[in-house]
Amino acid sequence: MAANAPAARAAKPAGQDVTDASELASDILRKTTSLLISGPRPHAAEQLDLYDGIFARLMPQVAAERLAEFSTALAGLERAPYATARQLAAHGDIRVAAPMLAKAAVLTERDLTDIIKTAGQSHLIAIAIRKQLAEPLSDLLIGRSVPAVRMALVKNLTARFSEDTYRSLFKSAERDDELAEKLGSRTDLPAKLSRAFVAVASETARARFIKAAPLAAQATLQATPTRSASAGMRASWDYSHIKAEVAALNRSGKLRDAAVNRFVHSGDFPAAIFSLAVLSDVAVEVIEALMDDDRRAELLVACKASRLSWATASMILRGRPGCAPVPPDELDEERIRFEKLVLSEAQWKIRFGIKAN
Template sequence: MNTSPVLIEELSTVLARGSADRRSEVLRRVTDLFLVGADQFGEDHVALFDDVMEQLVDTVERYALVRLGLQLSNVSNAPVNTIGRLCHHDDITISGPVLERSTRLTDEVLADVARTKSQAHLAAIAAREHLSEVVTDIVVERGDIEVTRKVTANGGARFSETGLRTIATRAHGDEELAEIFAGRTDVPADIFCEMVRNATDIVRRRLAGSAESAVRTRLDHAIAAIGDQLVHARLHKAHGGPSVRLEPDRIKARLCEHARLGQRGPLIEDLAAVADVPVIAVRNIIRQRSEDALLILCKAAGLGWSDARAVLEATLGEPADPRAAFQHYITLGTEVAQRVVRFIKLRKSANRTEIERLM
């Protein structure tokens, strides 16, 4: 601190008559002096440095501000006003390190920058170690897809319901964002289900093929939940409105009865409900005359062989080789059936080649 009086005296001279390079040199020396003793300085001392730095910030060369931002971004008691001026700078090389790392920035300051500055500024904010809902709401609202991916991937970011729903809406058509979104543990099931329900086939395939088992599991749960909702809605509509609610065992019993009576239309509706796949998927399988796929649906529905054979006969006719069909059915694993059903849910159809590949 022995050089402090000299620097303070020199400051008035360089501000009045010094060149930009001269002022940049003084700022460097002031900053170095601050950094040497920062751990011991109280707020009063920090405020003195803040006053000096603020007077220089708008008068120095760009390189000096870049260096200043880098030097102060990791200092826990950095001069608040100086940090505030740096983080608002339009040049992201100057403001970026401060926005990304400085703990001296309040939510109010971050929110102001997020509302008024560029996508590069939003990206820097999105990388902060911790982000509150107040800030992420603005970042998500204004950010482009790259910023949205970045802030969604930030485990230290917290989101409001509004923010999560906004991300879910964008994830409908962006497979990378959808996979990141699926990996977050703070996304409520209803919001995730809504995203999956409205997602493109490309997005669903990306989730189904994710390297993260947690993502695949979550997708399975979402598809099951969506299937239940669709089944209930379909049954309510068919049987007198929302007051009617049929249990799965009753639907299965009715399915077997339709199969024995050869009532193809009602059978298809009930098989879709019990197997938890779209009706159109069952119709496509029958249209393709895919015996294997139909047997897999029967296995997923929990039907015994006699009922499964009745379903085959009512939809595709007598099996070409009843003995082979029987052997295939009794050896068909539940895990295989579930895998194919998940695929059918995503595609709403499946041909023989695809079924064989999954098996």
């Protein structure tokens, strides 16, 4: 009986060796991490490579819970071992990957791009909340078409969006009230896209967007007509009082810049619209449609095709009934575009390339 005692003491439950090895690896990982964080900071790439080698041996032996703690500890380092950071960021367990994806400065745009192309929703959201997220990464995230990722991006006030990304977000927000509200709270929204959104969004989305917007922008947005309101205004325009006068001016060669300028200055916008239609040789419905807030560029093409000066074209642009005021900086941009337009190209485009919608 006594002879069997050592054997009995030596017997271990199944899997005990694996558990002991995991605990030992976890302990070494914790101590090595502490040395990396608290000890002399490694500067040379060779030193970081040494840590990479150690971590590469230890990580496969450590449970996900410990790896998550390890990832959190390394994510805040300005210079973390690169191969280790990449391995943690690509880990299938979001608890392990999230700290790296959300914070690690060592990860390159290329690293994040590769992950965005194949990762699931949780990993994408972790990237979407990164500070100072660059435009190309935002574009890629939006391209994955995941609603929760869109929302995370919009809430990240440090993320940078291209105009195309903003267009996509506004399109999604037309019928998504919560997304519309979060968009409205951003201070970097392009003003012209905001006004275009307010014109077409559902009533609830429009209201929540305007309420969340900065106070300085709320009055302008509130004054922006909806698409249905603009259509109703066009339907009420009457040209019967002006047709004969415009026809007479045209026959005598006096339907020119000065005449259109006079119509706009006197507030007779139907006369100005009808004159533009005659001068550019298109149906009046085409010019009417260009009075919408989001068709300024095409309206300027019609003005150029009608041989109007910038002074008259800008009066038309600023005087459109029911449209929000054009900010001075945007008006300067429109002037530059107008002056670059070529008469022959504008005449061709208004006659064959622009339609009434």
